[in-house]
Amino acid sequence: MQDEIRWYSPKEKPFRISGFAWFNKEERYRRLPAKPVYDIPPRVDELADNTSGGQICFRTNATKLEIKVKLTDAANMGHMTASGQCGFDVYVGDPGKQQYYATAIPSLLEQSYEKTIWDFSSRSQHITEQFREVTLNFPLYQGVEEVLIGTNSSAIIEPPTPYDSDKRVIFYGTSITQGACASRPGMSYTNILSRRMNLEFINLGFSGSGRGEHGVALTIREIERPACFVLDYEANVTYKEYKDTLIPFIETYREYHPDVPIIIVSRIPFVQDKAIGEYEDYQNRREYSKSTVEKLQQQGDKNISFIDGANLLGELWHECTVDGIHPNDLGFMEMANRMENEFVFLRNLK
Structure with missing residues (x-):
């Protein structure tokens, strides 16, 4: 019997969302305030919804890791890949030692996707019990309305290694x-x-x-x-x-x-x-x-x-x-x- 997938919002602890300076106040995946106090160009305000630089970080012993994403729009640029515009990619490892693992690649013309990052359920016990530090990078050129992280129901989620400074x-x-x-x-x-x-x-x-x-x-x-x-x-x-x-x-x-x-x-x-x-x-x-x-x-x-x-x-x-x-x-x-x-x-x- 397969282990049921449990879905988490990364806005909740112990996940850490970074790269959005106003996130703690607004809980939005946005790079500028939702209602800027100062006069900024309309195009800048629009592009602030693109999630470049955003990251989701956590530690887990999950044997299965999935991601479910709802975008504001589909890939629409001829000179840039859909995975760069709209995908999440995943790095595994402690700070300074992270290595690329996989990319959740959206289908062309689609604004929503669900992808499996890894599935170790059939691997050895050494692989299945291992804790891994995970960083997911947000899309560079689209907005993200919702992202959910899925794991096998028995998996443990822990906070990531703290930053060296809060700066x-x-x-x-x-x-x-x-x-x-x-x-x-x-x-x-x-x-x-x-x-x-x-x-x-x-x-x-x-x-x-x-x-x-x-x-x-x-x-x-x-x-x-x-x-x-x-x-x-x-x-x-x-x-x-x-x-x-x-x-x-x-x-x-x-x-x-x-x-x-x-x-x-x-x-x-x-x-x-x-x-x-x-x-x-x-x-x-x-x-x-x-x-x-x-x-x-x-x-x-x-x-x-x-x-x-x-x-x-x-x-x-x-x-x-x-x-x-x-x-x-x-x-x-x-x-x-x-x-x-x-x-x-x-x-x-x-």
């Missing part, structure tokens, strides 16, 4: 920041970095819409307990718009967080930059990011730094994208590998 690592930026075009959620660069540091990561990448608006800056600075704040929105704006918004955005954030480390990232090179004669514009933007950081450092801000996006994709930069702009899995891994050293200071947080 959060916050990223603000573009479609690349949001995760386009990773083949599955765990391959976005912010999720890769989150596996290497036992901290909560919050992804505020807004596809085509992270443009440094004042209302967005006012909203983001409301997020409590930031460990650091990463600004990576250059690719969404013109050179003039970038010059008009970057310093005001930093100044707005500094009013609430005068000592929090801020990291400015210049954008990665697009394959077409040279081909269509825009390489000079690219270099101007990159130089402005770098010179802005140097200027603020000279003015006394010792907690601001610069990451040169020109180097993030490595020697094979021209093979690291899906469309010349958005990274593939290789591109995101290269980015994470080269950015990791800039976040070493996070390992000492308590």
Whole structure:
């Protein structure tokens, strides 16, 4: 006789939901407040329902693990997989030692799906009794109305290993920041970095819409307990718009967080930059990011730094994208590998 499946809402303890800064107040899988106090663009408000960066964490000895998902929409992008847009992927292992295990892949055109992550019921007793630490990464490019976790009825669910600190690592930026075009959620660069540091990561990448608006800056600075704040929105704006918004955005954030480390990232090179004669514009933007950081450092801000996006994709930069702009899995891994050293200071947080 098969063991009956018991379904849990991950909103309940002992599960841990992370990556949604307003979750404890609203219990919604959403990246900005449901009713923003400040004026934010309608498209940003819409994209805030995309669940990029969200995670469900727990420990279990379940011999069978299933997931049931109801999305706000089906996959609708030609250059990004359905599993990246709408799927959950699963990692197993203690913090810093997590390994990919499986992906719950939705069927095309469907907004609901139910998948088995693993079924060890016919395996040896050693396998069936083992406790595993589990992390499920939310979809990168759709909203999640409901997600349920299913286990065999005799399984035990325990809290995950606590974070090393209650401080959060916050990223603000573009479609690349949001995760386009990773083949599955765990391959976005912010999720890769989150596996290497036992901290909560919050992804505020807004596809085509992270443009440094004042209302967005006012909203983001409301997020409590930031460990650091990463600004990576250059690719969404013109050179003039970038010059008009970057310093005001930093100044707005500094009013609430005068000592929090801020990291400015210049954008990665697009394959077409040279081909269509825009390489000079690219270099101007990159130089402005770098010179802005140097200027603020000279003015006394010792907690601001610069990451040169020109180097993030490595020697094979021209093979690291899906469309010349958005990274593939290789591109995101290269980015994470080269950015990791800039976040070493996070390992000492308590």
